[in-house]
Amino acid sequence: MESKRQQKVGRQIQKDLGEIFQKDAPHLSSGSFITITAVRVTPDLGIARAYLSFLPDKNKAEILKNIQQNTKFLRQKLGDRVRHQLRIVPHLQFYLDDTAEYASKMDQLFSDLVIPPAPPEEDEDQDSTQS
Template sequence: MESKRQQKVGRQIQKDLGEIFQKDANHLTQGSFVTITAVRVTPDLGIARAYLSFLPDKNKQILLETIQDNTKFIRQKLADRVRHQLRIIPHLQFYIDDTAEYAAKMDLLFSNIVIPPADPEESQEASN
């Protein structure tokens, strides 16, 4: 369970990272639209784990590797934005957010479930 401080710092980092990817680091994304879906911060505020979603979905792993290779640049841009709010700029870790893919997979599984109709005799016996 994250504390209110962790949640507040996470939301601020999420907002700032979104702006950084739109304005300052758009050369890293090779024309893809990057969405920061969530940021989880450790209790000591030393590490921020950012979950990224890419549109279009092609080459997600290559884009993630490019972003991870340029973490120092992104952290510096983040430091320029939050230096007056945070004493220590957290180290950034980037992950691919696969929530949408997981939800689509679960929807497909549920749609393929065949539920046989209830037997009328059994339902009358259960109600008695």
Template sequence: MMESKRQRQVAKQIQKDLGEIFQRDLKQLFDGAFVTITDVKTTPDLAIARVYLSFLLAKDREGVLQIVRENTKVIRNLLGERVRHQLRIVPNLQFYIDDTAEYAQKMDALFAGIVIPPAPAEGEE
């Protein structure tokens, strides 16, 4: 299903604002972990925003995700203060771990470990 231009605009705005909120206002919550918003997807009615998070320096990603989820109300209020002029309703936020960066790292590690034998030289077979 294609996202509308409006959905993409709203998602981008939310991603930017949440990024700033996470870096400025909530930094102390995450026990030194660096939380980045890697993606935001909104429902067509803009009522729900699925927010994908990536954690650097997090000893316990699930733990940090839990802290984020427990603070959803606070985060949504902070977001609301920033977007109240752009959005009629502040979407409900749902937070998920974005595994793509980790997946990419695992793939890189796998590929780095593959030994490819050299091709036989001309005339050897």
């Protein structure tokens, strides 16, 4: 479970990374809209794991690879923004957030389920009167 400090730092990094992707690094997105869905920070605040979602979904792996190759640039930009709040700028790790795809897949599975109707309740009433 994350401490309050980890959660606060994670939210701040999430906000700052969103602004960085919009203003300072639009060239990394290749025309896609990038959403930082979550940021998880280690207890020592040394590593921040950012989960990204892309719209449209085309070339997700390619965009993620481009972002991972430019981690040093993104960390520098993040450091410029959080230098007065954090003693150490965390190392950034970027992951693809597949929560929406997972939810869609689960919805599809549930919609494909065939649930037989419940047996009529008359059978239960007859059994209880005979006893």
